[in-house]
Every structure is written in structure tokens, then in C-alpha cells.
Amino acid sequence: MALLSPDDTVKAQLMDAADLDRTLNRLARQIVEHLDDEAEPAERLALVGMQTRGVYLARRLRDKIADFEGLTLPFGVLDATMYRDDFRKRLRQPIVHPTDIPFDVDDRRLVLVDDVVYTGRTTRAALDALMDLGRPASVRFLALIDRGLRELPVRPDFVGRTVPTTPGEEVRVRLTEIDEADGVWLVGRPA
Amino acid sequence: MSEPAAALDALRHRHLLGLATYSDEEIRLVLRTAREFRAVLDRPVKRVPSLRGVTVVNLFFEASTRTRLSFELAEKRLSADVVNFSASGSSVSKGETLKDTARNIEAMKIDMVVIRHGSPGAAQFLTRWIDSVVLNAGDGAHEHPTQALLDLLTLSDLDLPRFGADRLRDGYFEGLNVSIIGDITHSRVARSNIHGLRALGADVTLCGPRTMMPREVEAMGVRVVDRLDEALDGCDVAMALRIQLERQSAGLFPSLREYHERYGIKEEHLDRYPDLRIMHPGPVNRGVELASEVVDSDRSVILDQVTNGVAVRMACLYLLSGGTVARDADRGEG
Numbered sequence: 001m002a003l004l005s006p007d008d009t010v011k012a013q014l015m016d017a018a019d020l021d022r023t024l025n026r027l028a029r030q031i032v033e034h035l036d037d038e039a040e041p042a043e044r045l046a047l048v049g050m051q052t053r054g055v056y057l058a059r060r061l062r063d064k065i066a067d068f069e070g071l072t073l074p075f076g077v078l079d080a081t082m083y084r085d086d087f088r089k090r091l092r093q094p095i096v097h098p099t100d101i102p103f104d105v106d107d108r109r110l111v112l113v114d115d116v117v118y119t120g121r122t123t124r125a126a127l128d129a130l131m132d133l134g135r136p137a138s139v140r141f142l143a144l145i146d147r148g149l150r151e152l153p154v155r156p157d158f159v160g161r162t163v164p165t166t167p168g169e170e171v172r173v174r175l176t177e178i179d180e181a182d183g184v185w186l187v188g189r190p191a
Numbered sequence: 192m193s194e195p196a197a198a199l200d201a202l203r204h205r206h207l208l209g210l211a212t213y214s215d216e217e218i219r220l221v222l223r224t225a226r227e228f229r230a231v232l233d234r235p236v237k238r239v240p241s242l243r244g245v246t247v248v249n250l251f252f253e254a255s256t257r258t259r260l261s262f263e264l265a266e267k268r269l270s271a272d273v274v275n276f277s278a279s280g281s282s283v284s285k286g287e288t289l290k291d292t293a294r295n296i297e298a299m300k301i302d303m304v305v306i307r308h309g310s311p312g313a314a315q316f317l318t319r320w321i322d323s324v325v326l327n328a329g330d331g332a333h334e335h336p337t338q339a340l341l342d343l344l345t346l347s348d349l350d351l352p353r354f355g356a357d358r359l360r361d362g363y364f365e366g367l368n369v370s371i372i373g374d375i376t377h378s379r380v381a382r383s384n385i386h387g388l389r390a391l392g393a394d395v396t397l398c399g400p401r402t403m404m405p406r407e408v409e410a411m412g413v414r415v416v417d418r419l420d421e422a423l424d425g426c427d428v429a430m431a432l433r434i435q436l437e438r439q440s441a442g443l444f445p446s447l448r449e450y451h452e453r454y455g456i457k458e459e460h461l462d463r464y465p466d467l468r469i470m471h472p473g474p475v476n477r478g479v480e481l482a483s484e485v486v487d488s489d490r491s492v493i494l495d496q497v498t499n500g501v502a503v504r505m506a507c508l509y510l511l512s513g514g515t516v517a518r519d520a521d522r523g524e525g
Contacts, residue, residue: 093513
């Protein structure tokens with residue numbers, strides 16, 4: 001797929017591939033710090049990536065933590081589509097992607113990973129989905145980009161970068177796993 | 192993520208009246224979505240809030256146990272509000288027309304209607320008089336689309352050595368041989384399955400007494416054979432249809448015993464065709480369409496069909512529940 005959609009007008013590149021990698025290094029170390037912090041056994045920590053790009057970010061964080069610490073965290077994939085509350089405003093239902101959490105979430109300390117946090121509605125849906133899968137000991141939230149404009153009381157615990165935006169703008173996170181290049185762009189959308 | 196770029200992201204239809212007008216990509220979207228809903232059924236909490244605030248009416252003018260139960264479970268697992276309406280004990284027995292019944296129910300502010308009716312075209316008729324989304328749960332001998340979709344989902348899960356990994360799973364049935372055996376003329380299950388199987392590329396063979404075989408059915412792109420062995424030879428999956436016992440008095444077949452003798456799948460067939468899998472839409476007349484041992488054998492996937500029924504119906508309800516703007520293909524349904 002093309003890197004950005006033809007309707008997008010680029011306002012700024014927020015991160016290039018090197019920036020993205022540096023930010024992920026820092027976030028991986030923060031997760032490790034958090035793990036030390038609470039004197040909890042490391043095997044109770046797990047990463048959960050949100051469909052679709054949160055999955056690839058979580059996977060990269062897992063690999064970095066394995067490099068730094070020699071510790072491979074359990075890893076799951078979450079799709080919160082079935083838990084969204086805004087379907088009635090849409091013309092069509094969003095595509096449902098797989099959820100695959102190959103470990104028991106009960107008593108786990110989870111780090112939920114998403115590419116962008118905006119209104120907070122997706123995060124709310126993800127929390128509901130997680131709670132239906134079990135009773136985690138705690139859930140921390142990591143977002144690569146916090147673009148502000150929250151509609152719900154949701155605040156990420158780990159943030160790659162905070163970027164003030166307006167509702168007419170979009171943040172495009174692109175990852176080589178499914179896109180042509182790594183990077184983050186701020187774009188305008190035609191009204 | 193794994194979908195090809197051309198994969199559909201929404202149905203082109205506003206209703207599910209039959210599979211005759213559904214495209215292969217629409218069917219694949221339903222199957223993909225159903226797989227994710229099936230995973231919900233294995234979780235500790237078997238319910239998602241996707242249809243919260245949506246009211247679904249199950250309008251059953253014809254007796255049905257498992258289809259009604261399956262739809263109702265699917266609706267409840269999606270957190271919809273469910274109202275059941277069956278013909279007996281209702282105003283229908285007082286002579287109210289389908290149109291009046293439907294409009295009265297809709298005046299109570301509902302969003303979706305699931306209808307089972309003895310007359311072909313009843314679901315289609317309903318769409319002319321009400322604004323709700325309509326799902327056909329069987330209309331006479333016309334179509335029973337959710338049954339066919341659950342059959343297609345079951346087929347797509349089969350682990351057939353001849354097929355490469357994931358080809359069936361992704362809904363590409365080219366080279367798959369499916370035989371449908373029994374009373375084709377009166378079977379809405381057969382009709383919907385023929386449309387769906389042909390759309391996904393499968394080869395379909397029909398077999399049954401001449402008295403139960405529609406004329407010129409070959410025009411649907413199927414092969415017709417007389418003898419059961421012709422239907423089973425080279426066949427991957429045999430779908431046996433339920434024989435309506437009352438058809439015997441209509442003289443369409445001489446006796447149940449003779450039917451079983453000529454068209455019933457027995458243990459000897461499982462021995463003769465070692466890769467053959469067996470499906471049946473239920474409820475089975477043991478010893479008629481299928482020998483009892485065949486029903487219970489590990490070659491039968493009949494219970495998988497039942498599980499898949501709930502998942503497929505969740506997927507259909509979910510995909511059709513979004514939005515109120517008419518889509519392109521609806522005009523073609525008029």
C-alpha cells in the first residue's frame with residue numbers, strides 16, 4: 001500500500017526511521033524500569049499489542065527488551081472492534097481482526113500498546129475487552145503518539161511523543177512490517 | 192493484516208435475503224468475520240457489546256427449533272435486545288397479514304428482523320414495507336442463507352490433504368467437490384448452498400430421486416447424477432439433506448427403507464471413500480439420510496456445523512447492523 005493516502009496533505013514529519021527506533025529503545029527501557037520498580041516477578045509481565053500497528057510496535061518492544069535484558073515477555077494481540085461504542089455513527093461496521101492472547105491474563109501485569117491515542121475510546125474498548133478475558137493484576141498503557149483531544153479520562157503511562165493536533169488532522173504511523181517505510185507523519189484531511 | 196488489498200471491508204447489501212446476489216468477496220468477508228466471533232464463544236465471557244442498543248425481532252411463522260435458538264443465541268452473545276414472535280398464539284392466527292404484522296412490530300422501534308416463513312420471497316416482501324434490516328432465516332423452498340454460510344464456514348475449516356494450507360480457509364474452493372444428496376426440489380438449504388459453493392468456486396453434484404430433482408437445475412452450474420456412488424466417487428464432502436417425512440404420502444418416494452437403500456450414506460460408503468466427509472443441516476433422520484454409525488463417525492462434521500451456526504449468525508448480524516444508508520447492491524434486490 002502507498003505510504004500515505006492520496007487525500008493526505010503532509011503537514012509535518014514527526015519521526016523518521018531513526019527517531020522511531022530511538023523512541024522505541026527508550027520505551028523498552030521504561031517498561032523494564034517499570035518491571036523492576038514494582039518488585040514483581042518478571043514472568044507476570046506481558047505485552048498486548050492493539051490491532052493493527054500496535055501489534056508490530058509491541059513485537060518490536062518485546063525484541064528490544066529481549067536484547068537488553070535477555071527476557072522474552074509473553075505477547076498477545078488484541079482487537080477491540082467488537083467493543084467499540086461508536087458503530088451507530090458509522091455507515092458500516094469496522095472489520096474485525098483476530099484477537100490472540102496465548103496466555104492467561106489473570107493476575108498478569110499487562111502493558112497495552114497502541115500507535116496513537118486520541119479520543120480514548122479505543123483504549124476504553126480495549127480495557128473492556130481485556131476485562132472479559134480475565135482479571136489482570138494491572139494494565140499500563142503505552143502509546144507511541146499522544147495527539148491530545150481526549151473525550152474520555154484515559155492517560156497513557158508511557159508515551160513516545162506528545163503532539164498537539166486539531167480534529168481535522170490525522171497522525172499516520174507507518175511501520176515496515178506492513179508499510180513501505182518507518183516513520184510518523186502529521187497530515188491534514190480534506191473536510 | 193493478512194487480507195489481500197482487494198478484500199472487501201463491508202457488505203454491499205443492506206439485507207441478507209439469499210446468497211444468489213452475494214458476491215464471492217462478500218461471502219469471504221462473512222466467513223472471516225465469523226471466525227473471529229467463533230473465538231468469542233470459547234472465552235470465559237461469551238458475550239461482546241457490539242450490538243448494544245440494537246433491537247432484533249425474531250419473526251418465526253414456521254416451526255423451527257435450532258435455527259431460532261441459534262439466531263437468538265447469536266443476538267444475545269452480541270448484547271442485542273431480543274424479541275421473539277412466533278405464529279402460534281399470535282395475531283397471525285387471527286388472520287393478520289404479514290405486511291400488517293411487520294409494520295406493527297416495526298412501529299415499536301426495532302432495528303433488525305429475522306424472518307422464517309413458509310412462502311418463498313417473504314423476506315424480500317418484508318423489505319418493501321419496513322425500514323429495518325432483514326435477515327432471511329428460511330423462506331419456503333427459496334433460500335436459507337445463514338445455513339449455507341455456516342456450511343461454507345465448516346467446509347473452509349476442513350483439513351483436506353489435497354488442498355494447500357489456508358486455501359480453503361481463505362474461502363477459495365476451486366477444485367473442491369461437494370455432493371448434495373436428497374430432496375433438492377423442496378430444499379432451500381440446497382439452493383442457498385449451490386449459490387454459495389458456486390460463488391466460491393466449488394464443483395457441485397446433485398443426487399436424489401428424479402421426483403425430487405428440479406427440472407433444468409443444471410442451469411445453476413451443477414452436475415446431476417442418479418446413483419449415490421456416482422455422487423460419492425471423487426467427492427470431498429457429501430451434504431445429506433433432511434427428508435421431510437410427509438413427502439412420502441405425496442408419493443415422491445416409495446418408502447423410507449427404499450430411500451435409505453438407494454440414497455442413504457452408510458458405513459460401507461465411508462470404507463469405500465476413505466477421504467469423504469459428511470455434513471447434514473439437521474435434524475437427522477437416523478437410518479434414512481444417514482446410517483446412525485455415519486452420524487456418529489469421526490468423518491461427520493455435523494456438530495461443527497451447529498457451533499458455526501451461532502458464529503456465522505453473529506457475523507451476519509454484526510456486518511448488517513452498521514449504518515442506515517442504502518448500499519449499492521440493494522437496488523438490485525428490489
